[in-house]
Amino acid sequence: MDRSANMRAIRSKNMRPELKVRSIVHRLGYRFRLHRKDLPGKPDLVFPSRRKVIFVHGCFWHSHGCRVSHTPKSNFDYWGPKLERNVFRDRRNVEVLKAVGWRSLIVWECETDDEDRIRKRILKFLSK
Numbered sequence: 857m858d859r860s861a862n863m864r865a866i867r868s869k870n871m872r873p874e875l876k877v878r879s880i881v882h883r884l885g886y887r888f889r890l891h892r893k894d895l896p897g898k899p900d901l902v903f904p905s906r907r908k909v910i911f912v913h914g915c916f917w918h919s920h921g922c923r924v925s926h927t928p929k930s931n932f933d934y935w936g937p938k939l940e941r942n943v944f945r946d947r948r949n950v951e952v953l954k955a956v957g958w959r960s961l962i963v964w965e966c967e968t969d970d971e972d973r974i975r976k977r978i979l980k981f982l983s984k
C-alpha cells in the first residue's frame with residue numbers, strides 16, 4: 857500500500873459512520889441533502905427527487921442489538937427507558953415517512969466497517 861492509500865485507509869477507519877456513508881454515496885454519484893429538518897427524524901441523507909432517505913444509526917443510541925450495542929447493566933433505570941424511547945421514535949419516524957411516500961434505509965454503525973456490503977445495499981436501495 858502506498859502512503860496516500862494508507863492514509864486514506866486510516867482516515868476511513870476513524871471516520872464517523874455518518875461521514876463514511878456520505879462518502880460512499882457521494883462516490884456512487886448520487887446527490888443528497890443533509891438533515892432536512894422538515895422530515896421526521898431529520899434523516900442523515902435525503903434524496904428529494906427519489907423520495908428516499910438514509911438514517912445512519914449509532915448502535916448504542918439506537919439499540920441495534922448487536923455486539924457493540926448492549927445496554928449498560930449499571931444505571932439500567934436510567935438507560936433502559938431512554939434507549940427504549942429512541943427505538944420507539946426511530947420506528948415512528950420511518951412509519952410517518954412511509955405514510956407520506958418516503959422510503960427509508962437504516963444503516964447501522966457496525967455495518968459501516970464493511971464498505972463493500974454497505975455500498976451494495978445503498979445502491980440497491982437507491983436504484984430500485
Ligand SMILES: [Zn+2]
Pocket residue numbers: 915920921922923924925964965966967
Ligand atoms: Zn450494530
